[in-house]
Amino acid sequence: MSRTSYREALREALREALQRDPHVFLMGEDVGKYGGTYAVSKGLLEEFGPERIRDTPLSELAFVGVGIGAALGGMRPIIEVMTVNFSLLALDQIVNTAAALRHMSGGQFSVPLVIRMTTGAGRQLAAQHSHSLEGWYAHIPGIKVLAPATLEDARGMLWPALLDPDPVILFEHGQLYNQEGELANDMVVDIHSARVRREGHDVSLIAYGGLLGKTLEAAERLTADGIDAEVIDLRVLRPLDDATLVASVGKTHRVVIVDEGWTSGSLAAEVMARLVEQAFYELDAPPARVCCAEVPIPYAKHLEDAALPQVTTIVAAARAVCGK
Amino acid sequence: MSRTSYREALREALREALQRDPHVFLMGEDVGKYGGTYAVSKGLLEEFGPERIRDTPLSELAFVGVGIGAALGGMRPIIEVMTVNFSLLALDQIVNTAAALRHMSGGQFSVPLVIRMTTGAGRQLAAQHSHSLEGWYAHIPGIKVLAPATLEDARGMLWPALLDPDPVILFEHGQLYNQEGELANDMVVDIHSARVRREGHDVSLIAYGGLLGKTLEAAERLTADGIDAEVIDLRVLRPLDDATLVASVGKTHRVVIVDEGWTSGSLAAEVMARLVEQAFYELDAPPARVCCAEVPIPYAKHLEDAALPQVTTIVAAARAVCGK
Amino acid sequence: MSEQNAPGSAMALPPGPIPTTPVPFESSLALGLLTDMLRIRRLEEKSAELYGAGKIRGFLHLYIGEEAVAAGVMRALKPEDAVVATYREHGHALLRGVTMRSIMAEMFGKQEGCSRGRGGSMHLFDAKTRFFGGNAIVAGGLPLSVGLALADRLQGIRRVTACFFGEGAVAEGAFHESMNLAALWQLPVLFCCENNLYAMGTALRCSESQTDLRAKAAGYCVPAQAVDGMDVVAVHQATLAAVEVVRTGQQPYFLEFQTYRFRAHSMFDPELYRDKAEVDRWKEHGPIHTYTARLKAQGMLTEEQFQALDAQIGDEVDKAVEYAENGSWEPVANLLRDVHTPAGGSTA
Amino acid sequence: MSEQNAPGSAMALPPGPIPTTPVPFESSLALGLLTDMLRIRRLEEKSAELYGAGKIRGFLHLYIGEEAVAAGVMRALKPEDAVVATYREHGHALLRGVTMRSIMAEMFGKQEGCSRGRGGSMHLFDAKTRFFGGNAIVAGGLPLSVGLALADRLQGIRRVTACFFGEGAVAEGAFHESMNLAALWQLPVLFCCENNLYAMGTALRCSESQTDLRAKAAGYCVPAQAVDGMDVVAVHQATLAAVEVVRTGQQPYFLEFQTYRFRAHSMFDPELYRDKAEVDRWKEHGPIHTYTARLKAQGMLTEEQFQALDAQIGDEVDKAVEYAENGSWEPVANLLRDVHTPAGGSTA
């Protein structure tokens, strides 16, 4: 075990990948000389040089497309898109090319590409830097979507993502970078399963990414109400690990889904849909969700806080679902 | 009443809007000299001239942004984006600017913009021309999303959309253009409600856009099984008209949602989520959905057909939900 | 302003006089180029017919009139090079080495097609010949080609990536961003702009404020040249020279081929935006008949030889159609195949 | 290649000699420009301080060093013109006429802010002065400005739309598409490129294959001029001339202002990418002190007058802070306000 941060864990994962496979390179805006917008790649330029830690001009559409091309050409690119909001500029390449290429070429071309991006609100960055669009990405066949919420996953998800022959999108929540803790030295994580982060019997709280922490905190607080909550970390947003979700609900019979995306059309809706499709008769109460208010995120802190899921709102939803 | 087609109804709506308000103009790729990719705007250039029927170069991001600017500048632009797949190139302007501007300016600037685009599969256009991403748009606060499925709505939705002070996205399913029928001369439609298109008592079939027709057909076929299906046309995909949906399910207690989007993260999931949130105890069986298979749409007709919701699959889902 | 958007057609003039000078190539190359163009022409004429018969569906974009470009460029490339094309790519696929029958089968939607029937006319792919499609997003292939070149650079492989796109694509942001990256990083990409003067119904002067496309390349310090795209000799020579710069200099190059499509944009196009007279004027420059005339004039080809060649190609087309007809439908149970790569890698 | 991406800093040189010639403006304009620059400077110095104190949050991008650009341009515009800016827009908003106190209140997140606390530093807006933001998507404002100009054209109003953006934005597709549309349709947009040599940590030579940005404009047939952006006189004169062309000619114009930001990109930037020596070199060209020296040299300004002016501005800043401090938080119940326009139109 050693003490580290989410940021350092991500950096270690990048370093390891760059060391292990000469085909791996990192490309994106300010990943090099600037040291990474969120300092994730700091120091890597000095270690691996400008060919492999490649600063790009501001041109999200092209450099994501270049990543696709480089993947086709035999490389294993890691593309950093600074923020999920900017990834909208590159969606055409991701949806119309990266995700579709293998299928529309009749299986001839795979695109082994990893795209990392920051997501989420909570830092008063306002409407153009705070969205959570993971749910959109989770809608697209042909890609996998990961949301590391823990140090283990920050450290461990990149390598299996690089081994995956198809495009993988990795969402790093902006509020996690400074999170610190102990990390085992030789841990291995998978990129296909959801994980029970806290066992409980009364209600399943399903969360991912930046909201796992608040959800665990809510679970602790719920003990005061005599509610023993199970907390599930989705980890993999596409494909969803239905079995783990259904098993939990089969045990608790009540569920609250926590998601930073806007309520309507959220990933939470999809989780809810799967649960009612697969475990309808297990449910003792209507499932509930705690999502982002349907508003472009405002700058003022009290308004931003009000827009986002909070420990209190999660607790309230869980209580309501438990009839307390 | 007069006989018309969906295409002609759309064209009449455009003509009327151009005649009624000098601030209205139509802009997009090949809306003018070419006559519109799907011939919707044919003849309008001759009638209204090149300033108001404005052909644009291939630059989706900019011409959608230009539409936003023109709306800010006092105009009422109608932007045609040829196909929803290409709209991915313009999503940044739609999400980060059009949808957010009023809120992030503290209510100073509204964006009265209408964007029309073709959506959907069924014409063997393969993976880059066949998506149904209406559900994505329905996720964004600040915009409204319409899906005219009938001649009435094709004819009637544009004008109220133009009167709306905020961005409105209009989805025209590619397979509807040739649909013909009788249209009342002085009908008025709203852009906020779902509509019961067929009354029934045994199961609610909820559909929209290109799949309304198949769903109605499925309802007819279900009579043979003794199932009296109610068919609801969502019409407005954002904001959803929950009341109509809940009322229907309150009557039928069973529901199948039909949606051409890919299953995971579909608009159907959102409808399902709302129904279980608001009408859980009304449901006598798990809700079901019939969506697109999770595959970029293949070219070959038999494969495309297999990927899409069909009358037979809708019928089968309804039967299953009804326990027959 | 209103002039620029005015309805009616641009009387765009052909690039220059009809070439009549002797073909400066040895016989096998000279006749090879003719064969190449004719194979595209006959394949596409048949495709149009089969579209009418409902055998081919979806969108079908014909290259008829533009054959000199694919022919002249493709023979300047090496097998190890990469090619990226658009939805108007039957000719490029064919000359790159994809078999006519697998192209035809693809357009029929059969699993014997080069993309197993998944792609259709707009999405021809072929890993063996490094033919990377077949992209129906205008300008969508440009970043891809820069990425392929970057992969070569990073792996120390000295190859060329040729990227085809129409002049309409030049207005897209993807063009600009891709040119800049290729130039900034000095990557070996041959940008082949097929300027057929129209993007669907939009004439070049209605899509670009600067219609001399070389000025765009200058904005990125990329060397550029305009070429008579109706003359396969000019195309081939210019491309040979450009490829040499790209390959040895390991840098990008921009070629603008001035050409013309004789047919409608796609099978749905009513062609309201241009006059028949304009089309006829360009047809006088038809790449096949002008070239044939030159070959005959210099005694490299007789009418009999031409007829024999044409017959042979006709035969190839017939066989391709027969192959496609006899092809099989992929079982519906395979629908989800190749959404993801199966464990153990490619299934191709 | 590797040179271009090499770590270490660009020793980019200031655009020319430090200007010492007399200021050719009458006194009220001459002193007005000084006042303008100083107001920005003092507002931002205070903002940096308040950021440190946690009163201002989110991203804060300071314009310090670049004040001559906003000052010189803004006074060349008329009240009816429109202005579109970026996330580095405190100065533009201020000189466009947004009050200092409402800017400060906005950065505090108070409902007295010009965007009611919804936008923060990156999203200042003001309908009254036609200040259209405050856009935190690099190059995102460019299409908007073309649209505003198009709206004027279609309504027969002869106004100018000035659009500010950094040199980093030039690499974005949106820049290219917007320039092309403005030029193609001959719309009255004044493109004001603030070339401060860096986009975050990326030097211009690492983001553009062609670093002479006028060549980009040439690719669209848009007239262009490079201007010493550290010299408010040069900025104002060049802009007056350009605005004249835009207004009377009803056409676009591209101005490249060569300038430099003295501070970090944002408050999170460790500035690893440039040398202190480079920054110091540019500081010698500081727009305020060089201009002040000229005014003094020609007897238009005394040190006492300068001190008085500065004190007056200091007072304005203090009052703005006080106003912001005393401002109120919008009730949480209003969270969903202005997601949509209420019936009956604007609430502003």
Ligand SMILES: Cc1ncc(C[n+]2csc(CCOP(=O)(O)OP(=O)(O)O)c2C)c(N)n1
């Ligand atoms: C991004 C995008 N926008 C629009 C279209 C529709 N479209 C298909 S081809 C075409 C014209 C392209 O013209 P050009 O690039 O000149 O190529 P050409 O068809 O003339 O070969 C258009 C507008 C598309 N496929 N992709």
Ligand SMILES: Cc1ncc(C[n+]2csc(CCOP(=O)(O)OP(=O)(O)O)c2C)c(N)n1
């Ligand atoms: C589309 C997009 N990509 C990336 C960013 C992150 N970002 C913010 S400012 C900036 C640098 C912009 O540089 P430039 O255009 O030169 O303006 P400057 O900051 O120098 O004034 C970057 C990369 C963004 N805001 N938007």
Ligand SMILES: [Mg+2]
């Ligand atoms: Mg063309």
Ligand SMILES: [Mg+2]
């Ligand atoms: Mg800059």
